[in-house]
Amino acid sequence: MENHSFKILIADESHQDFAQIIVDEMESSAKARGTGIAKRSPDYVKQKMHEGKAVIAFSEEGVWAGFCYIETWSHGEYVANSGLIVSPQFRKSGLAKMIKKKIFELSRRMYPDAKIFGLTTGLAVMKINSELGYEPVTYSELTQDDAFWAGCKSCVNYEILMSKGRKNCMCTAMLYDPKDHYEPEETTQDFKKHSKLYERFMRIKQWKLLAPFMKHHLDHPEQKDVHDGRVKAVASTRHKSLFHFFFNF
Numbered sequence: 524m525e526n527h528s529f530k531i532l533i534a535d536e537s538h539q540d541f542a543q544i545i546v547d548e549m550e551s552s553a554k555a556r557g558t559g560i561a562k563r564s565p566d567y568v569k570q571k572m573h574e575g576k577a578v579i580a581f582s583e584e585g586v587w588a589g590f591c592y593i594e595t596w597s598h599g600e601y602v603a604n605s606g607l608i609v610s611p612q613f614r615k616s617g618l619a620k621m622i623k624k625k626i627f628e629l630s631r632r633m634y635p636d637a638k639i640f641g642l643t644t645g646l647a648v649m650k651i652n653s654e655l656g657y658e659p660v661t662y663s664e665l666t667q668d669d670a671f672w673a674g675c676k677s678c679v680n681y682e683i684l685m686s687k688g689r690k691n692c693m694c695t696a697m698l699y700d701p702k703d704h705y706e707p708e709e710t711t712q713d714f715k716k717h718s719k720l721y722e723r724f725m726r727i728k729q730w731k732l733l734a735p736f737m738k739h740h741l742d743h744p745e746q747k748d749v750h751d752g753r754v755k756a757v758a759s760t761r762h763k764s765l766f767h768f769f770f771n772f
């Protein structure tokens with residue numbers, strides 16, 4: 524782990540020039556991971572900065588290093604801390620953890636009664652969330668606000684999400700309920716104890732979710748252009764090893 528020190532700030536209008544680099548990094552990181560994201564425009568990021576609903580990080584030298592923002596759903600009943608991104612050169616320095624802590628505190632201050640949730644395929648984010656007191660939940664415990672789920676449309680796995688009636692997908696859902704939550708020490712311990720299991724569960728879940736799509740495609744190779752997203756990805760990677768496919772999210 525590299526030894527960097529960072530400035531973690533609540534973003535404002537003075538940071539709007541960084542909006543483009545932030546969305547570019549979000550997009551290229553998603554591509555590199557072979558996954559999709561809810562796409563954001565620079566204007567959307569600027570708006571979050573304007574509203575004081577974002578956290579931005581810089582290195583000591585003033586280089587942009589990371590970002591995250593707040594979204595509200597179901598009329599403020601739910602809050603998501605979304606769009607977490609750390610610039611590749613500053614990863615594995617503990618920065619994501621610091622940004623998430625800051626945005627979590629900001630969310631608690633702005634929306635003290637809201638349930639705070641997130642969806643992720645990454646173990647790093649699960650670990651960070653656990654240290655803040657989040658616990659894994661089923662999708663039914665998340666906001667049912669259509670506008671939130673519409674954000675998944677640009678994800679390569681959207682078809683899987685819809686085929687499961689929005690009840691399951693590749694991501695793991697985690698939630699912090701201010702009225703009913705474990706202490707961060709408890710969720711941290713729980714994560715430590717179960718992280719290997721979570722990892723296995725995620726793999727099994729992803730395998731189970733993909734299986735019908737794989738089968739469909741193998742049964743109907745002529746339809747390989749019919750579906751968008753994951754099915755197309757399956758089609759194009761069919762010849763690769765399953766190992767590569769499952770672990771290349």
Ligand SMILES: CC(C)(COP(=O)(O)OP(=O)(O)OC[C@H]1O[C@@H](n2cnc3c(N)ncnc32)[C@H](O)[C@@H]1OP(=O)(O)O)[C@@H](O)C(=O)NCCC(=O)NCCS
Pocket residue numbers: 552553606607608609610613614615616617618619620621642643644645646647648650651
């Ligand atoms: C995921 C991401 C935000 C992590 O940022 P980071 O600053 O490197 O994370 P941190 O250094 O704070 O790491 C937090 C913990 O996760 C672990 N971790 C970090 N990256 C990891 C990885 N790829 N796999 C497993 N664990 C990882 C760290 O070791 C650390 O654990 P520790 O407390 O035991 O040391 C960063 O890799 C990123 O921007 N990725 C692309 C965008 C993305 O995936 N965003 C999340 C969308 S839900």
